[in-house]
Amino acid sequence: MTMQIADSVSLSASDSKARAHAAAARNNLRTEPRAVRIIIITLALLFLTVFVVLPLVVVFAQAFSRGILAYFAALAEPEAMAAIKLTLIVAAISVGLNLVFGLVAAWAIAKFEFPGKTFLITLIDLPFSVSPVISGLVFVLLFGAQGYFGSWLREHDIQILFAVPGIALATTFVTFPFVARALIPLMQEQGTQEEEAAISLGASGLQTFFRVTLPNIKWGVLYGVLLCNARAMGEFGAVSVVSGHIRGETNTMPLLVEILYNEYQFVAAFAIASLLAMLALITLIAKTVLERQLDEGQDASDH
Amino acid sequence: MTIEVKNLVKKFGSFAALDGVDLKVNDGELLALLGPSGSGKTTLLRIIAGLDWPDSGEVSFNGEDALAQGARERHVGFVFQHYALFRHMTVFENVAFGLRVQPRAVRKDEAAIRSRVKELLDLVQLDWLADRYPSQLSGGQRQRIALARALAIEPRILLLDEPFGALDAKVRKELRKWLRSLHHEIHVTSIFVTHDQEEALEVANRVVVMDKGRIEQIGSPDDVYDNPATAFVHGFIGESIVLPIQIGDGAIRLGDRQLDLAADGLAPGASKLFVRRHDMLVGPPGSGAFEGAVQHVRNFGPVQRAEVALSGGETIEIDAPRDKELRAGDTIGLNPRRYRIFAG
Known part of the structure; x- marks a missing residue:
């Protein structure tokens, strides 16, 4: 017994010696003089501070510049409340739609072979490569008074542009790739064998989807939804074109921030901006957690 | 259950995976499909299972047309080369899957499912792994669980695609013997695909040697070794x-x-x-x-x-x-x- 303990002690001692050697070897590889290293690191930190940390601090500093009461008063304004509500509604609609579309598209692309597949993959990426302003303009061309469906819509008294449906449509278009993009590589890597096994065991298509496919991609789905949501809430360009900027009705949070800022209402503008900044921070944290989960899933399947 | 395959043709583009295959599998037989990769053996197995469809030809089980049914209705147990265990389910739930997805009218109650799964895990001698996940098992253990899962639905036919292909030599040998004795015990009509001649000759009652989408010879293990019908068979076996x-x-x-x-x-x-x-x-x-x-x-x-x-x-x-x-x-x-x- 004592022998064993002695053994393990000496083992760990040599172990730590080996580690020290490895660290020394690593240090030797860094041939840059200390001064150069310090300068490079300082530059990187400076850059990060000026371009990332400082803006974030300024947003919150400005938001609270007249005190915490002014901050909450700005958020409680009917206009602000309406913008927050609209943003949440639009995000819910577009995330919901893109969850369904993204799942269907990823499923089709990853699990089946069909002509035109490459074209479909390219098409899914279209919203990423097109400027959001143009994405918005497309909907004006389709549903505007002079647009293709304009007169028909007027006859049936359906309001799409300058109303919630138009904003939701534009946002959905702009955020379409997120869920599909997150899922396609994941589903392609997992292949179709588990689904084939499920079907040969007597499962129906729906049972296979809900019991086998979905549980295997749940972290990927959450990841896609998270990014989709962040973009949906923050979208400015496309929404700006189709919204019409009707105060208290068709202004989302990003639009309201701009309007308030242009009217020199800095506290109100930055109070709403601070909400968007917080959304970004929460998204970042959740993203890190989800990425870890996805990596673990990958490791487990590697064994 | 007898299986009959008539003049089966399957093309992938211009490549003929199956080029006119005729085969009769007897009830309770353990048949090996042996051939090099690309010989069409896995395609034949997948068509019998209903996971692939032929361009022309017939497949019948006990005389009834199997191609009229999907994989789901055929009641065929399929064991995949890479196991295809459900990675998010425990071993127990993997084996129980086929029982849980049955239509409500014929589904067993929870207690019956539990005892059936227990029975199957005993059969493959892995009851002590019931709560583990597939990623925590060795290759040989995963393959045995995959087999137990396929057997859970009491299949009319058992199909195994390179069942031991991904395992190391020692485990392969053990599992071969084990598969033979298991087949002796349950006697379900079984076909297994392999490119390993030793495996085919040791395990099967009859061996079907395939090359380039055609059957070169069907015979007992002794037969294909001692009396090879074609130059290919002579060169491939032994x-x-x-x-x-x-x-x-x-x-x-x-x-x-x-x-x-x-x-x-x-x-x-x-x-x-x-x-x-x-x-x-x-x-x-x-x-x-x-x-x-x-x-x-x-x-x-x-x-x-x-x-x-x-x-x-x-x-x-x-x-x-x-x-x-x-x-x-x-x-x-x-x-x-x-x-x-x-x-x-």
């Missing part, structure tokens, strides 16, 4: 010496040497002579059909393997018993105890 020969004027020639072998009934022209290594008997010079000089001798367990340069110009490897004295530089006579000649 190690063969292949010599290019010329037949003409009632004689067989290797290079410019006339061989002392009967040429009766053989078509004239270029042919190939196939001999097993251990069927080349060593004798004194001038005693056999061939003559050659020994180049190297190495010992392989019970046999010694000698490289011999034949006087016809070819160099071959033969297996001789260890008690036969062979040394590099010796000139020896060689007589094929049994051999086959195939045109081409």
Whole structure:
């Protein structure tokens, strides 16, 4: 017994010696003089501070510049409340739609072979490569008074542009790739064998989807939804074109921030901006957690 | 359950994976589909399972058309090469899956499902792993769980696609024996695909040898080894010496040497002579059909393997018993105890 303990002690001692050697070897590889290293690191930190940390601090500093009461008063304004509500509604609609579309598209692309597949993959990426302003303009061309469906819509008294449906449509278009993009590589890597096994065991298509496919991609789905949501809430360009900027009705949070800022209402503008900044921070944290989960899933399947 | 396959054709683009396959599998049989990769054996298995569809041909189970049914209705147990276990489910839930997805009208209650799964895990001797996830199991354990999962639905037919392909040699051997005894126990009509001839010959009642989408030979393991029907089968099963020969004027020639072998009934022209290594008997010079000089001798367990340069110009490897004295530089006579000649 004592022998064993002695053994393990000496083992760990040599172990730590080996580690020290490895660290020394690593240090030797860094041939840059200390001064150069310090300068490079300082530059990187400076850059990060000026371009990332400082803006974030300024947003919150400005938001609270007249005190915490002014901050909450700005958020409680009917206009602000309406913008927050609209943003949440639009995000819910577009995330919901893109969850369904993204799942269907990823499923089709990853699990089946069909002509035109490459074209479909390219098409899914279209919203990423097109400027959001143009994405918005497309909907004006389709549903505007002079647009293709304009007169028909007027006859049936359906309001799409300058109303919630138009904003939701534009946002959905702009955020379409997120869920599909997150899922396609994941589903392609997992292949179709588990689904084939499920079907040969007597499962129906729906049972296979809900019991086998979905549980295997749940972290990927959450990841896609998270990014989709962040973009949906923050979208400015496309929404700006189709919204019409009707105060208290068709202004989302990003639009309201701009309007308030242009009217020199800095506290109100930055109070709403601070909400968007917080959304970004929460998204970042959740993203890190989800990425870890996805990596673990990958490791487990590697064994 | 008997399976009958008639004139099955399946093309992937211009590549014919199956090129007119006819096969009859008897009730309770353990059949091996043996062939190199790309020979169409896995495609045949997947079509029988309903995971792929043929371009033309028929598949019937007990005389009824199987192609009219999807994979779901066919009630076929399929074991995948890479196991395809559900990675997010425990071993227990993997095995229970087939029972849980049954239509409500015929589904067993929870207690019955539990006892059935327990029974299957006992059968594959892994009941102690019930709460683990597939990623925590070894390859051999995963394969046995995959088998238990396939057996849970009491399949009419059991299909195994390269069941031991991804395992190391020692585990393969154990699982082979185990599969044989398991089949003996449950007696379900089974087909397994393999590219490993030893596996096919050791496990199966009958072996189907395939190449390029066609069946080359169907027979018992002894049959395909001792009486190969085609040059491909002779070359693929067991190690063969292949010599290019010329037949003409009632004689067989290797290079410019006339061989002392009967040429009766053989078509004239270029042919190939196939001999097993251990069927080349060593004798004194001038005693056999061939003559050659020994180049190297190495010992392989019970046999010694000698490289011999034949006087016809070819160099071959033969297996001789260890008690036969062979040394590099010796000139020896060689007589094929049994051999086959195939045109081409």
